Amino acid sequence: MPELTLVIGTRNYSSWSLRPWLLLRHLGLPFAERVYELETPEFAREVPRWSPTGRVPVLLHGPLRVWESLAICEYASELAGGRGWPEDAAARARARAVAAEMHAGFQALRSACPMNTRARGRRVPLTPAVLSDLRRLDALWSDCRRDFAAAGPWLFGHFSAADAMYAPVALRVRTYDLPLGEVARGWCATMLADPQLQEWLRAAAAETRVIASDEAGA
Ligand SMILES: N[C@@H](CCC(=O)N[C@@H](CS)C(=O)NCC(=O)O)C(=O)O
Known part of the structure; x- marks a missing residue:
């Protein structure tokens, strides 16, 4: 056990x-x-x-x-x-900042676009606050990918807690078709193709519960 x-x-x-x-x-x-x-x-x-x-x-x-x-x-x-964080101390400090930023922030995006893994093609109003969160996400993911691309496909090269913290955001990008630049979209594609995430999504697809307050978007 x-x-x-x-x-x-x-x-x-x-x-x-x-x-x-x-x-x-x-x-x-x-x-x-x-x-x-x-x-x-x-x-x-x-x-x-x-x-x-x-x-x-x-x-x-x-x-x-x-x-x-x-x-x-x-x-x-x-x-x-x-192993949940990058080995290099400077990268590790940055990964922790990135993870903490997710934990404490992006309120506008989180409340406008609840995670709803089964839903596709939803549209929500992209208010100035949501767009501001998206701009920050775009910069954050793109900067990490630019600096760590040589080490692997994740934000800090190898998969880390920073990637885990943003996994639900990749799912929101898919559900609500949120606008992001090419590099940021590339990280989302890596996340969405991840076999472990796919396992979670299969289990979510088998659930039947619908929570009306989390069913946002037309
Ligand atoms: N800051 C907490 C947030 C936890 C949280 O809000 N969890 C939600 C589910 S995603 C919950 O338990 N909601 C039930 C409730 O608030 O009664 C964390 O990072 O773990």
């Missing part, structure tokens, strides 16, 4: 759950999953048993409970000998 358990929400909508799940998979750390449907009485009753915020994801490791997606990524990386 795996000693790690990741408690997650409905895969189609739970963007915060996807992030550490993807990193754990890429690190090859075995873990069990416990899935609770978002916005159900069962979620409200059960998740606070594991998570002090009553939110997912939360990682269970023996008596330890790690809530907050970014903290789970950090812990998973430590369990994997630091």
Whole structure:
């Protein structure tokens, strides 16, 4: 039995759950999953048993409970000998800044374009705030790819927690056909083709729950 358990929400909508799940998979750390449907009485009753915020994801490791997606990524990386971050100290600091920027920011994009992995062809109004978030994303992904292209296809060459943190954004780009430059679109294509992400998407496609408040766009 795996000693790690990741408690997650409905895969189609739970963007915060996807992030550490993807990193754990890429690190090859075995873990069990416990899935609770978002916005159900069962979620409200059960998740606070594991998570002090009553939110997912939360990682269970023996008596330890790690809530907050970014903290789970950090812990998973430590369990994997630091492989969740770039080896070079300067690149690692930059990757952490990039990951923290996602964790704390992009509110306009996140609220206008909820992650909805099954949906395609949705259109939402691209307000000035959403466009500003998209410009920042475009610059961030393009700068990383420019500087680390020689080391591999991910933001810092090798897959890292920074990629995991932005995986849900690649899915939003696909669902809402968001405008980005060619280099940024290239990173999205790499992410969308990732076999581990594909595994998540297959499981999400098999879910039946529809959350009306997360069904944005015409
Ligand atoms: N800052 C948290 C955000 C967690 C979060 O908002 N999770 C959502 C699902 S994606 C949730 O649990 N929503 C249920 C609720 O708020 O009741 C993290 O990074 O883990």
